[in-house]
Amino acid sequence: MDHLHSQYVRGIKLKRDKVPSFNDYPFNLPSIHSLTELSLHPNVTFIVGENGVGKSTFLEAIAVSLGFNPEGGSLNFNFTTYDSHSVLEHYLKVIKGVLRPKDGFFLRAESFYNVASNIEKMDSEPAPGPRVIDSFGGVSLHEQSHGEAFFSTFTNRFRGNGIYILDEPEAALSPIRQLSMIARIHDLVNENSQFIIATHSPIIMSYPSSKIFELSEDGINETALEETNHYKIMKQFFDDKNRLLHHLLLD
Template sequence: MDFDQPPVVRVDAEQRLDPDAWPMTVPAVAQVVREGLVLPKGVTFLVGENGSGKSTLVEAIAVAFGLSPEGGTAQGRHSTRETESPLHTALRLQRGIGAPRWGFFLRAETMHGWYSFLENNPNPWARQPDSAYHEMSHGESFLEVLRTRFDSPGFYCLDEPEAALSFSSTLGLISVLDRVVSEGGQVLCATHSPVLAAMPGATILEVSDAGLHRTTWAELELVQHWRRYLDDPQRYLRHVLD
């Protein structure tokens, strides 16, 4: 029996959702419900256009793992407005034997609310008080979360973390994820960043109207568009500007 397994080995659906209602109308979501999804060790990136389903999948898997849908851990649950899809209710996770149960969900669009939750609910048993995230810039607060929360083996879900990060900070995030993996952690990340997706050794799943499929960094449509744009911006801009 293999005891060297990641926190989440596989994602399956144990019940069906209405096939004519969102999110089952999203091809990638329908594919995962129909076929399941194997999550390998290390880092897995979901890359695709807005509306392709990558964030919906990351959110549902994070919540099925037990993490707060608006970001954070399983212990610190908060909710400002319930917007998550019902997908998590249909999912069943095959957890790794002997794997860590710790996890963290870094969700760019709701981190402000998580900062307020921490401020209003300080942990009396914490070795040190939480940082004053609201007093930092958006990018600085993300970097502080990476420093203080990504510090042990576990299951880390990230939804477009590059939203707050500069180029150099995104490279720093790659370093953090590499350390997490080297210590036995597992990462599932939705991203639009060709910089982040270039992380060596990562599994890349491209999410599109055709569903999701494994690919390489060089084959990503995202990377090809960025290469052509940086080579000749006017090739794209003349179509959107009069």
């Protein structure tokens, strides 16, 4: 199927006329303050930038606008362990495509433990049919390392024909696992899936069929991998790490 016709989310628009004040958080963040409308890639869209520029806030608002739980999980996860998400989702318009996804998941590193706990809670209650954990590989996520549990979810739970929102997935993954993740993304894209990913990893953001939006103090701008600060710093380090370390470690 033509990916342009299987795109589930075509764009994200800020309802600027509804914003109460651009002086208040999160609308005072330069990336949100300057937001009008973003056209997403039908395959993979990356949201990148330094800490504190609003990546996770923006991604979370997109996820909640699509019906996901703020702490992560599939659309039927409705638990909460804390109420800290912003009001941004109330001011976003999600521009959807013609088709509707058959699957979906919001995977975020910082609250994945809570998702794993909620799965165990659901499976502890009598219910007909298979256990919830069976769709995640069958092994308790708490009995695996953080990286193993993360990758098991990505490998087993993501079924294709879906919209998948990932917040800093590299936090739990080694470089080799990040490369494996790219291969899995490609498999799922070929199964009519769409990804929106916030990441710091130049490895992950190298996936070729994608758009990269970099959030910064200058706002939000589409860019190329080689122009991101993440790539430039990593390249500078590996090209001449001794020189960089010399400047960093001067007494």
